[in-house]
Amino acid sequence: xxxxxxxSTIEVxxxxxxxxxxxxxxxxxKALAPVMLEIAQQLEFDAKQFVTGRTxxxxxxxxxxxxxxxxxxxxxxxxVVDDRLRPSIKGILDKITEEYIDVLVGSxxxxxxxxxxxxxxIKKATGKTxxxxxxxxxxxxxxxxxxxxxxxMSKTIMRLAK
Numbered sequence: 001x002x003x004x005x006x007x008s009t010i011e012v013x014x015x016x017x018x019x020x021x022x023x024x025x026x027x028x029x030k031a032l033a034p035v036m037l038e039i040a041q042q043l044e045f046d047a048k049q050f051v052t053g054r055t056x057x058x059x060x061x062x063x064x065x066x067x068x069x070x071x072x073x074x075x076x077x078x079x080v081v082d083d084r085l086r087p088s089i090k091g092i093l094d095k096i097t098e099e100y101i102d103v104l105v106g107s108x109x110x111x112x113x114x115x116x117x118x119x120x121x122i123k124k125a126t127g128k129t130x131x132x133x134x135x136x137x138x139x140x141x142x143x144x145x146x147x148x149x150x151x152x153m154s155k156t157i158m159r160l161a162k
Contacts, residue, residue: 026098028160029096029097029098029099029100029101031156031160032101032156032160033093033096033101035152035153035156036093036101036103037091037092037093037103038152039091039103039145039149039152039153040091040092040093040103040104040105041091042091042145042148043091043105043138043141043142043145044090044091044105044141045091046140046141046144046145047089047105047137047138047140047141048086048089048137049141050136050137050140050141051085051086051089051137052086084110085107085110085112085113085116088107088108088109088110088113089105089107089137089138090104090105090106090107091103091104091105092104092105105138105141106138115132116132116135116136116137117134117135117136117137117138117139118134118136119131119132119133119134119135120132
């Protein structure tokens, strides 16, 4: 999997109290792994929806697009041409150690994934350049689910702390 384009960190308040309830950090990680996978899969689903334009342009796409450049008029997804990007987007548990869980949501082996997310300039072999506006799909998925993620993690940690 390529480097994720969007990175988010979740900080846990009351972590010291939670640690007292467990013998090892490994126990907490094992308990959180399924929740983190569910979050990754939800982000994958929503990112794929933003790629295909199956959802009307909404506040999350507007916020994400404005972060990089003014929104494209009437933008609704990327306009699928070869259908390589959408199926390449995966939400996975990339690495689980005794201390942390790495969750990755992104595209694998699709060279144009990043330029659609962030925008940029493509220089062709002919010397001609094409400026691509950002048409994000990962960042809006994160924004759309931000509150749900916080709530899901909070409920899980509260359950674990009991």
